[in-house]
Amino acid sequence: MDTILPVLIAIITGSALLVLIMMLRSLSGKRKGGRASGAVRRKDRAVIIRESTKRLTHDPHNINALQQLADLYFDEQNWGKAFPLYDSLYELSLVHPEINIQKDALRQGMCALKINKLDEAGKGLFSAHKLLPNDFDTNFYLGLFLYQKKDYDKAIACLRKAHAIRPDMTNVNRPLGFSYYKSQHYKESLPYLRRVLDESPEDKETLFSLASAMEEAGFGDKALKVFVHLRPDPDFGAQSCLSAGLIHERSKQYQQAVQDYEIGLKLENVPSELQTTLRYRLASSYISMNNIGKGLYYLKQIQNTTPNYKDVAALVQRYQELNSNSNLQTYLMAGTSDFVALCRKFVEAYYPNAIVKIEDISVAPESIEILCSVESSRWEDTELFRFYRNTGAVGELYVRDFHSKLRDIKGDRGFCVTAGTYTDEAHKYVEGRPIDLIEKNMLVSVLKKIDMLG
Incomplete structure (x- = not known):
């Protein structure tokens, strides 16, 4: 037994060494074969x-x-x-x-x-x-071609088929999502754009498009959060500021809109056309906040760089006048209570040498009416004033309606007041009738008297 044990140990050790040598030779052969194979391929x-x-x-x-x-x-x-x-x-x-x-x-x-x-x-x-017709590659690449040719409806058909053939191929999501988006099928684009972002969270173009699609699809609150997040972005920040500002404007959150537009204007490399749009919306927001001076500042900037942009010239002329006439500004832009108070003063200022007694005031969406009695040393009348806040032309139909109201209350005389003008038909209608049409120039003249009266 003592003699067999050393023999067994020697046999086992020799076998192990033999196996190890064979494995090393095999591995060496594979490496040489790999190098040879690469050389053959080259x-x-x-x-x-x-x-x-x-x-x-x-x-x-x-x-x-x-x-x-x-x-x-x-x-x-x-x-x-x-x-x-x-x-x-x-x-x-x-x-x-x-x-x-x-x-x-x-x-x-x-x-x-x-x-x-x-x-x-x-x-x-x-x-x-x-x-x-039922191959993935042919449908995918034809869809990609049609997408690049901006034939979005046909692209959608091909890409949808490719997606149905191979739902696992994620490269379909981006062109399909953008085909829906650019063909204004905003709701349909949302799931595909989201899948693109799941694969590439840093894709800012897709993120901006997703927010725009959400806004168009009626998810304004969610879209706003994304636009606000994108405001600092060097590529999509300015457009996101504009989109966020428009959402804030629609909900009358003008201070937030101002912030959006001002951030957009501070960004670098913003295209000049987009800069002009941001200034225009910023001016509009300031004016909506009754900050006429700030609004004029940005309107004049646009006028200096793009003189024919939209209605900027008319707005500058209008708001310069308003900025220099606080009563006219109140007449056109103030809340209802301030407007009514100003109209009361107008009636009183219109007859400086008579006793004016306000009998009734009625407020309608497009105008207010003041019924009053006027007594002077020589005459006494019941008169009706109607004040329109518009700056356009008031037509004959409105004057006819006012005349009917004047007859119904058996008034002696009526006055239609507007910050704009009256049409030729309206002027012809009042000929021979107890109605005076007071246009902007006369309105401003009386408003200046109110200034002097304190």
Whole structure:
């Protein structure tokens, strides 16, 4: 027994060493084989290029040479070199039935799309789609082509089919989501844009588009949060400031809107057209807050850089006058209680040498009416004043309505007051009737008397 044990140990040790040596030799062989295989592949590539080029020099329409070279460059994703080869194969397929037109037409379109040759891409992709209508690649790349051509409805059809064929292919989500978005199918775009953001959370273009789609789809509160988040962004910040400001304006949160627009104007590299729009909205917000001076400041900035922008010239003229006449500003812009108080003063100032007694005041959405009795040393009348806050032209229909009201109350005389003008028909209607039409110039004259009366 004592003699057998050392023999067994020697046998086991020898066997282990033998196995280890064999494993090391095997591993070494694989490494050498790998290096040899890489060398063979490099040699094969060089041979394919050399021999195919040689054959094409003698015969530019050599199908095998074109196919081998095209497939090699395609596998290497060398789209620029692969495209003309597949384009030749596509053209030759009419007279060479041995060409795999399904594969080569698709690849011709794919390569053209990759190097932005959109006009050439269409012919291959449409042909491939006719031959393989239920293939993922043909539907996806044709959809991508149609998206880039801005034919969004057709792009949606192809991309939806590609998504149905391969729901696992996430590269469909972006062009499909943007096709819905750019064709104004905002609600339908939302799930696909969200999936893009799940894959690429830093994609600011998709995030901005998602917010815009949410706003259009009626999710304004959620959209606003995204726009506010994007305000500092160098690429989408200015547009996000504009979008956030418009939402705040619609909800009459003018102070927040001012903040949005001012942030946008502080950003760098904002396009001049967008800067002008931000200034215009900023001026409008300040004016809505009755800060006429600030509003004028930004309107004049626009006037200096873009004189013919929208109605800026008319607004500057209007608000310069308002800024210098606080009573006219109150007449056009103040709340209802201040407007009524000013109109009472107007009636009293209109008859400085008479006793005016206010009998009744009625407020309507478009005007207010003041019924009063006026007594002077020589006469006494019951008179009705109607005040319009608009700055446009008041038509005959409104004057007729006022005349009917004056007859109903058996008033002696009536006065229609506006910060604008009256149409020619309105002026003709009051001829021979106990109605005076007071236009802007006369209104301003009386308002100045109120200033002097204190």
